[in-house]
Amino acid sequence: MAVTSFIPEIWNAQLLTDFREQAVAAALTNREYEGNASSGNVVKINTAVAVQVKDYKANSRTTSADSVSTTSQDLLIDQEKNFDFYVDDIDKAQAAGSMDAFTRSAGEGMAEDSDKFILSTAVTGAGTALDSGGVALDDPEAAFNAIRDMRKALRKALVPGGQWVLLVNAEFEAVLLGASSKLTSVDTSGSPAGLRNASLGRLLNFDIYSTENLPTTAKAQAVALYRPSLAYVSQVEKTEALRAQDKFADRLRGLHVYGGKVIRPEGIVTWTDTSA
Known part of the structure; x- marks a missing residue:
């Protein structure tokens, strides 16, 4: 008897991958302690205590030395994330023999994961938390005023004026980019591709980036972030391609500790819309 129900399938050589949120936060943090994390899972960060400035009066040209010291805080490398999956030989052949799309997807996923951690850490540890006072953010002027208030908070805290960045989500971005937006364009040609794509412009001394993380x-x-305020350490980041032992497949795995x-x-x- 003839087989009449067989329907042949044609596989396209290109894989359609998922959309991923681009990672931007890691490139905007303080990475100067990363070199100290080659061994161990704690980086000790020392901060100098402010030196006292005293009067040197005309009638008493004498001075005495003060003791100086440092304070220490620990940066824990306590986040451990991995991916580990098989790509069957048949699937790989039907996808033109390449694992690049799978590798790229896994790498982007790890970057997105660390971005969410970085921004959650920033929000939780922020020295000042502002909000909308229960009023919805609904026009560019209100968005401008929110940025102005964040700038004022940084100024009042005597934060140096350079290296200021502002990260906004899509809801804030949509209002900020209204018809009467005050954003000015900036040259981002020297930035990594991810930051170029996320850049919105410059306003009130902030380089502004959009992220859904x-x-x-x-x-x-x-x-609103003064970049040296947020430290990030990525201790290990690697991928390994192995041959599966019990099937005709390649195995790909990766580890990221940060x-x-x-x-x-x-x-x-921080600034958050607190409307109902």
Whole structure:
């Protein structure tokens, strides 16, 4: 008897991969302690205590020395994430023999995971938390005023004026980019591709970037950040391609161990829409 129900299938050589949120936060943090994390899972960060400035009066040209010291805080490398999966030989052949799409998807997933951790750490450890006072953010002027208030909080905390960035979610971005937006364009040609794509412009001394990796996505949220205030360490990041032992397949696995800490809380200000 003839087989009449067989329907041949044609596989396209290109894999359709999922959309992923681009990672931007890691490139905007303080990475200077990363070199100290080659061994161990704690980085000790020392901060100098402010030196006292005293009068040197005309009638008494004498001075005495003060003791100086440092304070220490620990940056824990306590986040451990991995991926591990098989790609069957048949599937690989039907996808033109390449594992690049799977590798890229896994790498982007790990970057997105660390971005969410970094921004959650920033929001939790911020020295100042501002909000909308129960009023919805609904026009560019209100968005401008929110950024102005974050700038004021940083100024009042005597935070240096350079290296200021502002990360906003899509809800904040949509209002900020209204018809009367005050954003100015900036040259981002020297930035990594991910940051170029996320860049919105410059306003009130902030380089502004859009990301959906902030803790709040349903309502407007923004984080104003003096970059040296947030430390991030990525200790190990690697991938391994292995041959499966019990099937005709390749095995791909990767490991990412990292940690982050707000080391200068006064250098971070958050703003959240708290309307009902």
